[in-house]
Amino acid sequence: MPPNLRVAARYRAATRATGIRREGVPVVVIGAGPYGLATAARLSASGVRLRIFGEPMQGWHTHMPEGMFLKSVPAASSISAPEPGYGFADFRAAQGSGPVGDLYPIPVEEFIGYGRWFQERRVPEVERSMVRGVQAVDGGFGITLDSGEEFLAAAVVVSTGLVPFAHEPRELRHLAAAGLTSHTCEHRNLTRFEGQRVAVLGAGQSALETAALLNEAGAHPTLVARAPAVVFGDPPQTDTPSARRRSTRLYKPGSALGPGWSLLAVSRGAAAYRHLPTPVRVRLLHTVLGPSGAWWLRERVAGRFPVLSGRTVRSAVPEDGTVRLELTDTGGGTELVRAEHLLMATGYRVDVDRLGLLEPTLRQAVQTFGGAPRLSAGFESSVPGLYFTGLAAAPSFGPVLRFVCGTGFAARQLAAGLAARNR
Template sequence: MIQPVAVIGAGPFGLSTAAHLRARGLPVRVFGEPMVSWRDHMPEGMLLKSTPAASNLDAPQRGHTLADYCDAAGIPRLVTDEDIIPVETFIAYGEWFQQKLVPELERVRVVSVDRRPGGGFELKLDSGEQFAARAVVVATGLSGLAHLPRELAAAAPDGPAPTAPVSHSSQHHDLTRFSGKDLLVVGAGQSALETAALAAEAGARVRVVARGQGTVAFGSAPWAQPKFRPESPFGRAWSLWALSHYPQPYRFLPAGTRHYLVRRVLGPLGAWWLRDRFQSTVQVREIDRVVGAAAPDGSPVLTVRTHTGRTEELTADHVIAATGYRVDIAAMDFLGHELRTGLAVSRGAPKLGAGYASSVPGLYFTGLPAASSYGPVMRFVCGTEFASPRLAGHLAAAHG
């Protein structure tokens, strides 16, 4: 019996990769709940920052774009840069894509992955089943990678949680729980700004705490973009065009440069359509940095350093850390200890070669864990267009 390829994760990158592998005739087993991070870890009422053109899951055949889903569902087409995508619509699109192209999805969790002595991998599922796979694709998205800065951790000694003094933005689907409360949101990216606006619209008194030298800023509307620069899924700029359409050379850059660009390119910036909603409901406190945090009576107190060098305390009923995600192989505990320690990594992220292959033969990573090797485009759904066909082609050639 031919051993299958195992794809772990059923978000955009997992589903897109699985569709390409199936189209090549490879036996594939795909595990996970479809679009679970989008459904359970994004706030209700959220709108996608990305344009429709940047929100398509790549498929091996035509007819599976967001616009195609809109036609099939009988809803208005989302096609122009001015069309804004409700998260509920995007989730439904991903589920439709899965039903069409990855119908054999198994809604079970992979408990462990270990190398087999004779080659390949041994996987164990939470159903109790164990089976062998010739190759494994890790496409687990943001799961387990939420980042809480060390300065905030002291106020949540048992970890961030909605019921603790400090939580992470990924832990909130329903923000109405903060109605009538004083809320601090730490961060200045789209997640922070939209979370703050949604919480304020739900009745919370919200302040955004923006750190560093930058200020809270919003992107330009589509009609205000420069006219004589190339288009990219993220706006008109030569750098964005190159990083979006030609990520292949990225992995040959020095490690420090690669990690810097992943952090800074397409960095903290609110969507153009959020500006008015945000500015009419949310206060902003710009600081140099958060020095520390505590919760002496169960309510959080942030100690901050201002841009003038003064130390101040900010109090609230709750703090939401909209502080992003950090790739860390150590957090992927479903990978066996020997497998994790045998991987070549760079600042916690796997070092990937051609075709998204890791240093362990047969083990591949796509999505956010691939960003330090293939660039910032891997943080976004449109990265499936580059990643999925190349990963599937490399895997088919090496393990088909």
């Protein structure tokens, strides 16, 4: 039997085998981060009955370091709502804080407060249970919660965020068992590394900011980056983009992702992005907004701790409770770095297979490209009624889906897709 038919047969068998109680919830949204909240707000406003599960803003308060600042500017850091009054600026006004512009890096604690404020006002129905499993049942989905409750849903929106996709290079996995490595998403509080040597792998914002925070927490970081040099953005010329010189605005127009024509194209052209050939999409996803630090990080990094750029890890071995890294540089030279811990700021890679909450036959029924779900214009996967949003949708719709500023496009498209399906 050809593989696609085998999968379909297993899928039907799983559907028949379950005895889940039928209770007709039209839509289940899994996840209460910016994407899940924006989706739920939009669907509720359209009169769609739904249940939404997750811990509001958990990705931000559990999987990002205390003391972090957002790289996105305030104007690009609002969770989308179907009506005005729920943006980041509205939150600040409600707190009695004044307006802020591009020169204001948002502290992560303030952003978490904003997300919870949004949730309490706009999506109060969030249920703080976790979804343990989703399986295909007679053209719908059987949902099992960690409380043991089971029910049937007609459609499911997966918005479980970044953490399931944390990428750890295969060649370093053997160190994890000895507790010598971890991914940056595993740490909220970096003070546990005080006094220790920590090698930080990566060259993006997360790597640079984690290394800066480690240094400020009394640890001894060494940044190891494959990139030939670490790069920082330029400070905005003015606090408000409209106050920039006209010639500058023409040369580098402003966008939600930052100034420049290519950023403007991907931030406004998410719908068109899906029609680009797959290799082009994959390349753009990795090259547009390549690894760099925010302008305000430069003085917290430069000259504060060793930055070894243009280095590749040749080997990493445990030795007397430390990790011994052998690095090679572009000229073929080698050097050794020893550290009590190796922190991987190696990003996130979408792979449906890593979404353990989807039962295996359901996962296999989702058509993918490079591990990512193939999505319709309405964010629906090849399994009717199964939707993906947030980072999982970025390979289809482009880099804007990696950021909070993509919540408006995603929620609108998804709501329209669901409405069309119901018709």
